Amino acid sequence: MGRIINISKVIGTSNAVIQKFGNQIFDEAFPYLLQGESITLDFQGITNLTSGFCNASIGKLYSTFPEISEDLIEIVNFETNSIWSEKILDAIELARNPERAQVLDEALLALFEE
């Protein structure tokens, strides 16, 4: 188990629901991964989770460190085979698939055309 990052402690709430909080987790983990140190993202104490949070934290880490993230990032204390698990895996999958991410981004952008 690497450097433990307790998500609820870093964001100061049990609600991992906004991108700002996802960015805080990214900023916390970034220096360790940059040094090649392993990290453990601990969901203990989290009560609510959104896709946006997962994309801004886990997804962004996987896209920033595509070569090492698989080996250096461990994620613990969430139920496997749950909707949370799906959101986490989706964020990782999206980071590995920039073409799909671009399609989704363009679809979002289309909602905001003037």
Place this chain on the structure above:
Amino acid sequence: MPYNLIKLSDFDPESVPFIFIDANIWIASLQNNNFSTTPREYLPYISKFDAIVNLNTYSEPKLIKKLKNQPKIVMTNMLISETINAYLRNIAMKAFLGKDNGNFKKEYREEKYSDYDKQLRTITSDIEALAFSMTFIDDSYSALEPIGLLNEINREVDYNDLYYAKLLGMLGIPIMTHDKDFFFPDVTIITNNNKLLTRR
């Protein structure tokens, strides 16, 4: 009939006890994947959405007391329906089919191998995750004089937009939207849409 439009950057989330946020902003806030590094129209809205939700994560009474308001996001039956349907049709299906103009029912919802079920689970779970920031209101349909609404719609006035404007105007709740057609009197509109702002 007064028109009240506020530029998004001038809006202070603490200034209101309640706010209505349209379906497109909900979808962007829940599903943005941080793919783009260039400015996007939806990013300033996500920042405001985040700021509003962030205020709702405060649980310390001392912190809450310091706030002017802890703004609740108003949720209606129609808004939940719009958010889920718009997400599945305009985002999830497009990503699955890789094209803009698929047949929603045939090629996506009823397609055995589509990711419809997973995407439905995700969007409903994402909405549910923000329930602590919401207040649920009834649609007051009969109070809004339904026949009068029917007489007011035309090619420029969408029924749902008109309904929201009447309902939220009646309740004194501002609406955050980027929809250029959302130009109604007697309700406060918060927007970054220049076409809307220049109509002031």
